[in-house]
Amino acid sequence: MKALIVSEIVDGKLSSGSLEIVSKAEELGLEYQLITIGSEEQPIIGSNSFKQTYLKRSPNSLQYNKIADYISNVITNEQINLVFGSSTYQCRDIIAYLSVDFNSSPVSSVIRFSLENDKVITLNSINGGQQLYKTEIDSSISFLLIRPKSFEPANFELNTDFTTIEVESGNCNVYEIHKEEKAGPQLEDSKVVVSAGRGMVDVANLELINKLSEKLNAAIGGTRAIVDAGWMPYSQQVGQTGKTVKPDVYIACGISGATQHQVGMKDSKFIIAINKDEEAPIFQIADLGIVGDTLTVLPKLIENI
Amino acid sequence: MKIAVCSKQIPDPANEVTYENGLLKRPDEQVLDDTDRYGIELALQLKEKYDAEVTIISMGPKGTLKGVQQALQMGADKALVISDESLSGANALITANVISEVAKLSEADLIIFGTESTDGYSGTVPQQVSRFLNLDCISYVKAVEINSEKVILTRQTLEGSEKVDMPNKCVISVTAGGVEPRYPNFKDIMAAKSKPIEEVNINDLNITAHQNLKFLEIEEVENSKNGQKIIDEGEAYNSIIEKLKELKII
Ligand SMILES: Cc1cc2nc3c(=O)[nH]c(=O)nc-3n(C[C@H](O)[C@H](O)[C@H](O)COP(=O)(O)OP(=O)(O)OC[C@H]3O[C@@H](n4cnc5c(N)ncnc54)[C@H](O)[C@@H]3O)c2cc1C
Ligand SMILES: Nc1ncnc2c1ncn2[C@@H]1O[C@H](COP(=O)(O)O)[C@@H](O)[C@H]1O
Numbered sequence: 001m002k003a004l005i006v007s008e009i010v011d012g013k014l015s016s017g018s019l020e021i022v023s024k025a026e027e028l029g030l031e032y033q034l035i036t037i038g039s040e041e042q043p044i045i046g047s048n049s050f051k052q053t054y055l056k057r058s059p060n061s062l063q064y065n066k067i068a069d070y071i072s073n074v075i076t077n078e079q080i081n082l083v084f085g086s087s088t089y090q091c092r093d094i095i096a097y098l099s100v101d102f103n104s105s106p107v108s109s110v111i112r113f114s115l116e117n118d119k120v121i122t123l124n125s126i127n128g129g130q131q132l133y134k135t136e137i138d139s140s141i142s143f144l145l146i147r148p149k150s151f152e153p154a155n156f157e158l159n160t161d162f163t164t165i166e167v168e169s170g171n172c173n174v175y176e177i178h179k180e181e182k183a184g185p186q187l188e189d190s191k192v193v194v195s196a197g198r199g200m201v202d203v204a205n206l207e208l209i210n211k212l213s214e215k216l217n218a219a220i221g222g223t224r225a226i227v228d229a230g231w232m233p234y235s236q237q238v239g240q241t242g243k244t245v246k247p248d249v250y251i252a253c254g255i256s257g258a259t260q261h262q263v264g265m266k267d268s269k270f271i272i273a274i275n276k277d278e279e280a281p282i283f284q285i286a287d288l289g290i291v292g293d294t295l296t297v298l299p300k301l302i303e304n305i
Numbered sequence: 306m307k308i309a310v311c312s313k314q315i316p317d318p319a320n321e322v323t324y325e326n327g328l329l330k331r332p333d334e335q336v337l338d339d340t341d342r343y344g345i346e347l348a349l350q351l352k353e354k355y356d357a358e359v360t361i362i363s364m365g366p367k368g369t370l371k372g373v374q375q376a377l378q379m380g381a382d383k384a385l386v387i388s389d390e391s392l393s394g395a396n397a398l399i400t401a402n403v404i405s406e407v408a409k410l411s412e413a414d415l416i417i418f419g420t421e422s423t424d425g426y427s428g429t430v431p432q433q434v435s436r437f438l439n440l441d442c443i444s445y446v447k448a449v450e451i452n453s454e455k456v457i458l459t460r461q462t463l464e465g466s467e468k469v470d471m472p473n474k475c476v477i478s479v480t481a482g483g484v485e486p487r488y489p490n491f492k493d494i495m496a497a498k499s500k501p502i503e504e505v506n507i508n509d510l511n512i513t514a515h516q517n518l519k520f521l522e523i524e525e526v527e528n529s530k531n532g533q534k535i536i537d538e539g540e541a542y543n544s545i546i547e548k549l550k551e552l553k554i555i
Contacts, residue, residue, distance in 0.1 A: 292537025
């Protein structure tokens with residue numbers, strides 16, 4: 001089977017989500033190539049191990065339609081029958097467009113897949129990861145959106161060796177681009193994550209989360225409830241509509257453990273939860289659960305580390 | 306101006322989800338998906354500011370139509386619903402195909418979606434609809450303004466936010482946190498009762514998408530960890546410290 005991996009750039013480099021799909025393609029011995037979409041000047045996305053095409057858009061224009069048109073042509077001309085992307089903003093948008101062109105509905109949130117006699121079988125988690133839904137894709141061209149952190153990323157040396165194609169601008173003009181400052185360890189690759197939920201009671205109490213994370217050299221995450229409330233930027237949201245993390249230790253402070261939050265963190269190696277409600281669902285997946293008040297447990301914890 | 310908001314009726318999320326032959330069991334009484342309330346709220350704010358007409362588009366088993374009523378109670382003007390046995394288990398592409406056909410009937414300029422439905426969460430329907438209709442689509446929108454030719458959006462990005470302007474015939478998906486959905490009062494609830502709900506017949510639509518995803522089975526994941534649970538009586542922090550030491554974090 002011939003595969004195409006629709007990829008993206010994070011911090012100037014090929015995203016780890018994309019590299020996860022690369023490693024899976026290698027493992028399955030697929031003939032594959034990458035098309036990466038971005039607006040960076042000199043991204044590090046090339047490799048001696050695969051063919052890479054960089055579709056470069058202007059940072060001031062969002063022309064996903066034109067990008068999809070280009071990729072559609074590649075799929076047709078090169079007779080590709082497997083198209084992958086990470087389930088992140090940009091890749092998801094583009095895979096969605098392509099699925100219309102080839103009349104083949106994509107499978108979203110895939111965490112595992114296999115090829116059996118030229119059939120594509122996918123597993124995606126439903127119900128907050130409590131169940132896995134197994135699907136067979138019955139199309140000549142299959143579209144799969146892979147949840148980040150499903151596979152180990154390929155450990156390839158990356159370079160700047162690739163073909164660049166500049167995509168012409170479209171109807172959507174982008175301006176006032178605001179990027180939040182990134183400080184401290186980043187969620188996706190930190191060994192320890194300290195996460196806050198509404199059970200921190202007040203935004204001012206996030207100071208406790210900051211202090212604990214400093215002591216543990218941890219990244220800070222949060223639930224959608226507190227992101228929506230403006231306590232934390234979206235880039236720190238963990239869960240179905242936020243980031244997926246898999247640290248060695250995840251400390252959930254005042255988090256109920258809604259299924260949509262669990263999907264983003266339940267594969268952490270060790271989960272510690274502090275919640276005053278003994279029945280909170282987070283305790284079902286916690287390795288160490290503390291039934292208690294975050295505002296009394298955390299200060300003592302910080303003081304005694 | 307005409308605005309369509311695509312909203313879904315879903316099983317009450319307070320209840321446990323169950324599947325039958327790979328299909329989500331849908332009770333007769335379904336509720337409005339909370340994630341769609343943000344798009345409805347945004348549409349209503351635009352209506353108040355620019356005098357638009359707001360139509361709800363909803364596909365799925367009708368049942369008691371409670372969820373559609375909830376959308377009308379918030380302040381939408383009318384609803385187009387489409388419900389047919391053949392659509393049971395429709396994949397994202399079929400759903401998008403149906404919605405884009407109904408959106409044509411609604412003559413909407415601006416078509417608004419949620420980013421991900423609570424029960425389906427494919428997160429692809431809005432973009433697919435835009436491709437069917439040959440319109441531009443911007444996802445993760447938090448705020449919208451409109452002038453004579455353009456809509457001006459604020460969108461959430463992975464790293465922060467950006468502004469986008471685009472032709473005012475377009476598709477957007479709205480994320481939480483930008484607007485605060487309103488609660489209807491008694492008067493709104495009464496007023497909704499006389500708002501028109503029109504049923505669209507599937508046979509009047511041009512549907513080309515087909516079911517390409519075959520359900521095989523559902524596997525249970527062993528989740529319960531039998532973790533240790535300690536009730537804090539003042540010293541529980543110690544168990545955390547011990548654990549962190551054991552794990553060589555400190
Ligand atoms: C389509 C969709 C996508 C979603 N995506 C995400 C996502 O990506 N990420 C996400 O997180 N959520 C997501 N959600 C929302 C999710 O369903 C929950 O609403 C959210 O995770 C709840 O956040 P929370 O745990 O902070 O708040 P709550 O559910 O309100 O829980 C607060 C907890 O704190 C405890 N508590 C209160 N006070 C104290 C105290 N003093 N000490 C100790 N404990 C205390 C309470 O017992 C409670 O368990 C999504 C929802 C939908 C419908
Ligand atoms: N059956 C439906 N009826 C109306 N709108 C829908 C339906 N399914 C999906 N949508 C819209 O598409 C968005 C994304 O849904 P999904 O692709 O299922 O995650 C939802 O927030 C709704 O706005």
